[in-house]
Amino acid sequence: MKRRTLLAASVAALGLASAGAAFAADKTKVGFVFVGPIGDGGWTYEHNEGRLAVEEHFGDAVETIYQESVPEGADAERVLTQMALSGADLIFTTSFGYMDPTLNVAAKFPDVKFEHATGYKRADNVSTYSARFYEGRAVQGTIAGHMTKSNVVGYIASFPIPEVIRGINSAYIHAKKVNPDVEFKVIWAYTWFDPAKEADAANALIEQGADVILQHTDSTAPQAAAEKAGNVITFGQASDMGEYAPMPRVSSIIDNWAPYYIARTQAVIDGSWTSVDTWDGIGAGMVGIGEISSAVPEDVKAEALALKDAIANGSYHPFTGPLKKQDGSDWLAEGETADDGTLAGMNFYVEGITGDIPQ
Structure with a gap:
């Protein structure tokens, strides 16, 4: 009897572990690549505020990761590749000089969605966004x-x-x-x-x-x-x-990047994400x-x-x-x-x- 109880407990524990792993796998992982430090008091600070807003809005349904002070060029391509390999579903690249690195990495990871700030080059899995x-x-x-x-x-x-x-x-x-x-x-x-x-x-x-x-x-x-x-x-x-x-x-x-970041993350979660170009200003609140x-x-x-x-x-x-x-x-x-x-x-x-x- 005792043995059967232990066996049942082991099976239940295994089930819980499997469920936990499934939950972790179901989390949407969102990456951010920043050109400056998050404490710069300006551009990168506000992009990071948008990242934090994503965390607050979605709670445990989303995991965010970020890399700050990434130079524009080869280093950006390396960081983006690492993020994609780590399981990111959506990656925001937040500086003009990340444009070509974003396109290059996106071509290698067609199932990952990319969003490039202030650029003009798009692909099926690359959107662009900026503010007026x-x-x-x-x-x-x-x-x-x-x-x-x-x-x-x-x-x-x-x-x-x-x-x-x-x-x-x-x-x-x-x-x-x-x-x-x-x-x-x-x-x-x-x-x-x-x-x-x-x-x-x-x-x-x-x-x-x-x-x-x-x-x-x-x-x-x-x-x-x-x-x-x-x-x-x-x-x-x-x-x-x-x-x-x-x-x-x-x-x-x-x-104010938070509403955009939340909306685009939601689009990945519900499967409605498509490649778009967004350029909003004072009227839209960006x-x-x-x-x-x-x-x-x-x-x-x-x-x-x-x-x-x-x-x-x-x-x-x-x-x-x-x-x-x-x-x-x-x-x-x-x-x-x-x-x-x-x-x-x-x-x-x-x-x-x-x-x-x-x-």
């Missing part, structure tokens, strides 16, 4: 144009890709609308995240007379440099960077405008928020003519708006910006 950051730049440009006293706005640019060029153009157009005397000075840092380089760029722009600093890099080093200089305003990039409010950080662009601080006059704040609302409801497009290219050639006629194809491949400055785009 240029919409937020329009709001920032409006504030910058009003608040500069030197009429010099500095811009720390990362890499000369369309995403960054769009942002520079949008900020300049809207700064110029409210301040015809404004001038932009652009420094190309050739990095997404390097606090030392970003601080050097900010200091160089301040030495050139800039009292407003915009950035398309990920750390808070420009905020710290502006704070040290005094009387220089900045804007949070990708994340709120609210620890520097109300000065020098007077507002921010906040990337681009947020951080609180405009008390350092900004109320009338300027009201104007910036009105612009935000107009972009969100579709009554205004940040690239609306008349606009010319830097060389003086016509681009958009009165009332004409830029099409997404031109914006996606933008490789020119608008009229009024000095300097060349690196090739």
Whole structure:
């Protein structure tokens, strides 16, 4: 009798173990590859917030894994291969330079779904997604144009890709609308995240007379440099960077990836995932405008928020003519708006910006 009881217990235990293994196998595994550290305070921080939101939303039904500070290139391909081999069902690659590595690895793992941020190459198992950051730049440009006293706005640019060029153009157009005397000075840092380089760029722009600093890099080093200089305003990039409010950080662009990550994970779980291209902005909630601080006059704040609302409801497009290219050639006629194809491949400055785009 005792022996039969032990045997039954052993069988039951085996059954529970098998059930546990089956449950583990049924978990959806979602990987994230980050270009910077999750504590960068900007781009990667917000992508990791999206990852954490996936964990919170799905609980035990989903397991997430991630690798931070992965260089764009061969290292990315190695990391992606390891993630796929580890059983990942869905992998998000969160930087432009991961585009070709993502396509290369996806071809080897056709049953794994891949999502590439800010790129333009797709495959049956590769989707692309990005946010219309240029919409937020329009709001920032409006504030910058009003608040500069030197009429010099500095811009720390990362890499000369369309995403960054769009942002520079949008900020300049809207700064110029409210301040015809404004001038932009652009420094190309050739990095997404390097606090030392970003601080050097900010200091160089301040030495050139800039009292407003915009950035398309990920750390808070420009905020710290502006704070040290005094009387220089900045804007949070990708994340709120609210620890520097109300000065020098007077507002921010906040990337909200969580709803997208949750929706795409759900699509893998329920089998409805297909390769798509997503490009959302303020209206869809993928681009947020951080609180405009008390350092900004109320009338300027009201104007910036009105612009935000107009972009969100579709009554205004940040690239609306008349606009010319830097060389003086016509681009958009009165009332004409830029099409997404031109914006996606933008490789020119608008009229009024000095300097060349690196090739």
